[in-house]
Amino acid sequence: MMPHDFSLNNYELLLQRALKEGYRFQTFAGYLAAPAPKAVLMRHDVDGSIRDAYAMWRAERQLGVKATYFIRVHASGYNPFDKENSAALKEMASSGSEIGLHQEVSRYTQGPRDGEELMLREKQLLEAVAGCGIRGVSTHVPKRNRFVLTEDLLERCGFLYRAGADVFNRGGIFMSDSNRKWKPTSLGETIGRHVKIIALVHPFWWLNPGVEAGKIRRFLAEGF
Numbered sequence: 770m771m772p773h774d775f776s777l778n779n780y781e782l783l784l785q786r787a788l789k790e791g792y793r794f795q796t797f798a799g800y801l802a803a804p805a806p807k808a809v810l811m812r813h814d815v816d817g818s819i820r821d822a823y824a825m826w827r828a829e830r831q832l833g834v835k836a837t838y839f840i841r842v843h844a845s846g847y848n849p850f851d852k853e854n855s856a857a858l859k860e861m862a863s864s865g866s867e868i869g870l871h872q873e874v875s876r877y878t879q880g881p882r883d884g885e886e887l888m889l890r891e892k893q894l895l896e897a898v899a900g901c902g903i904r905g906v907s908t909h910v911p912k913r914n915r916f917v918l919t920e921d922l923l924e925r926c927g928f929l930y931r932a933g934a935d936v937f938n939r940g941g942i943f944m945s946d947s948n949r950k951w952k953p954t955s956l957g958e959t960i961g962r963h964v965k966i967i968a969l970v971h972p973f974w975w976l977n978p979g980v981e982a983g984k985i986r987r988f989l990a991e992g993f
Contacts, residue, residue, distance in 0.1 A: 800937065815841065817846040839868075941966060942959055
């Protein structure tokens with residue numbers, strides 16, 4: 770898929786293809802409860818804009834697609850406590866899609882104990898602003914955020930899962946659209962070839978096709 774193919778319209782076409790192939794779109798928590806024999810786990814790490822995430826969710830809702838949206842509490846690009854953003858998160862959660870925490874506690878803490886306390890507070894704050902229980906967690910920019918999410922820590926904080934756990938990846942194929950480049954393969958090339966697909970899709974790339982990827986990478990490097 771070339772860069773110009775990253776648009777909301779083309780994203781909708783990919784969803785339609787998967788539905789025609791008989792895939793069921795499940796949230797991560799939904800998959801744990803009752804895994805479908807042919808599943809797509811659509812994961813959205815919301816790095817830069819809840820408005821973009823909300824627009825993507827509206828497109829998915831029209832097709833009956835459910836996804837999991839991981840939200841940051843410390844993002845410089847958006848404020849989840851903003852009235853409009855909070856209302857969007859509540860609407861998304863009430864529709865059957867899932868809201869999870871996109872944690873980045875190692876940026877603000879010095880040790881494991883401080884990190885655990887901060888992540889628990891992040892979870893509680895996000896639950897309040899989204900109006901739902903937060904069961905899952907993913908890590909923002911894992912190469913720079915070294916806080917280890919052990920099973921014991923997740924249990925103590927009240928999480929059901931972390932997004933990169935083996936239970937999700939086992940027997941499936943994972944792909945990501947980071948920096949508007951599919952790796953290791955694209956969603957379009959995978960549909961129909963695997964019974965379980967785990968797709969990490971960042972709404973920003975699809976809702977802002979005219980923005981140069983290099984500018985966003987520099988923004989991320991500065992603490993985005």
